[in-house]
Amino acid sequence: MNTLAEENYLKSIYHLSIDAGNVSTNQIAASLNTKASSVTDMLKKLADKALINYTRYQGVSLTPAGEKIAVNIIRKHRLWEYFLVEKLKFKWDQVHDMAEEMEHISSAELIDRLDEFMDYPQHDPHGEPIPDCNGRFNASELKAISTLSVNNCGTIAGVRDHSSSFLQYLEKQQLTLGKKISITEIVEFDHSVILQTENKKEIHISREVANNLLIAL
Amino acid sequence: MNTLAEENYLKSIYHLSIDAGNVSTNQIAASLNTKASSVTDMLKKLADKALINYTRYQGVSLTPAGEKIAVNIIRKHRLWEYFLVEKLKFKWDQVHDMAEEMEHISSAELIDRLDEFMDYPQHDPHGEPIPDCNGRFNASELKAISTLSVNNCGTIAGVRDHSSSFLQYLEKQQLTLGKKISITEIVEFDHSVILQTENKKEIHISREVANNLLIAL
DNA sequence: TTCATAATTTAGATAAGTCTAAATTTTTTA
DNA sequence: TAAAAAATTTAGACTTATCTAAATTATGAA
Ligand SMILES: [Mn+2]
Ligand SMILES: [Mn+2]
Ligand SMILES: [Mn+2]
Ligand SMILES: [Mn+2]
Numbered sequence: 001m002n003t004l005a006e007e008n009y010l011k012s013i014y015h016l017s018i019d020a021g022n023v024s025t026n027q028i029a030a031s032l033n034t035k036a037s038s039v040t041d042m043l044k045k046l047a048d049k050a051l052i053n054y055t056r057y058q059g060v061s062l063t064p065a066g067e068k069i070a071v072n073i074i075r076k077h078r079l080w081e082y083f084l085v086e087k088l089k090f091k092w093d094q095v096h097d098m099a100e101e102m103e104h105i106s107s108a109e110l111i112d113r114l115d116e117f118m119d120y121p122q123h124d125p126h127g128e129p130i131p132d133c134n135g136r137f138n139a140s141e142l143k144a145i146s147t148l149s150v151n152n153c154g155t156i157a158g159v160r161d162h163s164s165s166f167l168q169y170l171e172k173q174q175l176t177l178g179k180k181i182s183i184t185e186i187v188e189f190d191h192s193v194i195l196q197t198e199n200k201k202e203i204h205i206s207r208e209v210a211n212n213l214l215i216a217l
Numbered sequence: 218m219n220t221l222a223e224e225n226y227l228k229s230i231y232h233l234s235i236d237a238g239n240v241s242t243n244q245i246a247a248s249l250n251t252k253a254s255s256v257t258d259m260l261k262k263l264a265d266k267a268l269i270n271y272t273r274y275q276g277v278s279l280t281p282a283g284e285k286i287a288v289n290i291i292r293k294h295r296l297w298e299y300f301l302v303e304k305l306k307f308k309w310d311q312v313h314d315m316a317e318e319m320e321h322i323s324s325a326e327l328i329d330r331l332d333e334f335m336d337y338p339q340h341d342p343h344g345e346p347i348p349d350c351n352g353r354f355n356a357s358e359l360k361a362i363s364t365l366s367v368n369n370c371g372t373i374a375g376v377r378d379h380s381s382s383f384l385q386y387l388e389k390q391q392l393t394l395g396k397k398i399s400i401t402e403i404v405e406f407d408h409s410v411i412l413q414t415e416n417k418k419e420i421h422i423s424r425e426v427a428n429n430l431l432i433a434l
Numbered sequence: 435t436t437c438a439t440a441a442t443t444t445a446g447a448t449a450a451g452t453c454t455a456a457a458t459t460t461t462t463t464a
Numbered sequence: 465t466a467a468a469a470a471a472t473t474t475a476g477a478c479t480t481a482t483c484t485a486a487a488t489t490a491t492g493a494a
Contacts, residue, residue: 005481025442038482040443045480057442057489088330098324105322107315113305222451242472255452257473262450274459274472 002049004104007073008032009042010051011103013062014070022059068135075131076111077103078124083114085125092125092177093167108133126167127158127177127214142214145183145193146207153182158214166212173203175213221321224290225249226259227268228320230279231287239276285352292348293328294320295341300331302342309342309394310384325350343384344375344394344431359431362400362410363424370399375431383429390420392430 002010012031016023025043029036047054051066062070080102084095105111112133115121124130131137142158156179159167170176174197184202185194191207205213219227229248233240242260246253264271268283279287297319301312322328329350332338341347348354359375373396376384387393391414401419402411408424422430 003480026440034481035483036442037444037484041481084327088327088334090330098322098327101322101324105315105318107318110301110305110315113307117305220450243470251451252453253472254454254474258451 001106002069005042006046006049006051007069007104009039009046010062010066010070011073011077013052013060014067014074017061022061024059028060071131071135071137072108073103075133075135076105078128078130079111079114079118079121081124081126082118082121082130086118086121091167091171093164093171095125096162096164123158125177126162140214142216144211145181145195145205145213145215146191146210148183148215150183150186152217153180154215154217155180156213157216160212160214166209169209170213173205175203175205181215218323219286222259223263223266223268224286224321226256226263227279227283227287228290228294230269230277231284231291234278239278241276245277288348288352288354289325290320292350292352293322295345295347296328296331296335296338298341298343299335299338299347303335303338308384308388310381310388312342313379313381340375342394343379357431359433361428362398362412362422362430362432363408363427365400365432367400367403369434370397371432371434372397373430374433377429377431383426386426387430390422392420392422398432 009028009032012028013023016027016031020027025036025039028039028043032039043052043054043060046052046066047060050063051069052060052062054060077099080099081095084090084098085092090098115130115133120132121130127140127142129137129140140158143154144160148154156175156177158177159170175181175195180198181195181203183193184196186192187194191210193205193207193210195203195205197203226245226249229245230240233244233248237244242253242256245256245260249256260269260271260277263269263283264277267280268286269277269279271277294316297316298312301307301315302309307315332347332350337349338347344357344359346354346357357375360371361377365371373392373394375394376387392398392412397415398412398420400410401413403409404411408427410422410424410427412420412422414420
């Protein structure tokens, strides 16, 4: 089928496509920790396989075939993360790297049975929607805290950054999925945000954190 | 750590070492569906890493370090097979190829938690013993049917061949794990064996099948 | 519009793992 | 025990996925 490297490129292009249109060589290189020249080589290969639309110097987008593969990898990633947290009792900050390996296990029947075994979960441990076996899923309607205004309130429902360090920080601040918060103040100077939790505790978070913490209204 | 190719070579050498002493280049090539020259290249690399004892033209054996890695791969293989059958409800003839991929997932904590999740199973779906997290396990005391004599009886407890075709054949003959059988006759001419099952049904199996079907006495 | 800078691609190398064909060593057989 | 056969290794090549350094193309500031 496709090599591990090809799968990782497709997944990276998919993720980068969400907030941009065409994805640039340098963006891909940064997200995969590789060099632009390596990316160019791979883009030629993926274009030959008709998995991406590629014109020299113009960046790339996924073809429907490429998108299908990418979504399937993401489905596997999120289902394995859910398995690791719900069945094997890992913390949400421990599972991403393991899922990076497990998402490449090829069997479709395996992943469909895993989905059934876990009773078709809709969201992974980081609040991301899990595509079904046909690749369909609802686009996230979550908003970053940084887009809200004073007095807005909502429930923490997702994160944009999956790094252990960020998730551990949230854990320590008790800013975990399901917690209800309201915006008390947005500091003009540095765009940091002061929140209030259900039990009236005030938490001051940086702009960076506010950008990566997602709320359902 | 070790590459996927290295892990597969170590596992192959481990399995081939069980009934021979030193393992030959050609044996490894046959078991991995590769060419003898490729094997030689890899043997040099594994010897450099001190995972095998290798002298040109003399075959190889695992060092303790190599054996430890091999047993760990086998532990992962068998635990994933058990998971696929017990939790995801696959048949015993469907799981080997998936486990060949899953055995390379690296996290030790993951496999230890999987072991715990399944309550420390002792045998995989083919009757093979599962090493514990320290690599310890009881050597199988099972005997091939071909080593028994007339009137011996016992319980089917394992298989030597894990191919789908063999397992499906056994399934059709209802020669599955746990079934009690006794030897009715051993045909002089072709060493085929006539068995009797608990419900008095007679089954005639070839020498080949008798070699690959294991009994606990 | 022009030129400096940034982005991207090309050229040429490297490492892992594999292959075929040829050479070497071991084993078997006569 | 010497030649033939089998097993194994070496030589040289190929593929995939990388890299660095150099060349090319695009962009945006003057
Ligand atoms: Mn993840
Ligand atoms: Mn996730
Ligand atoms: Mn198996
Ligand atoms: Mn097995």
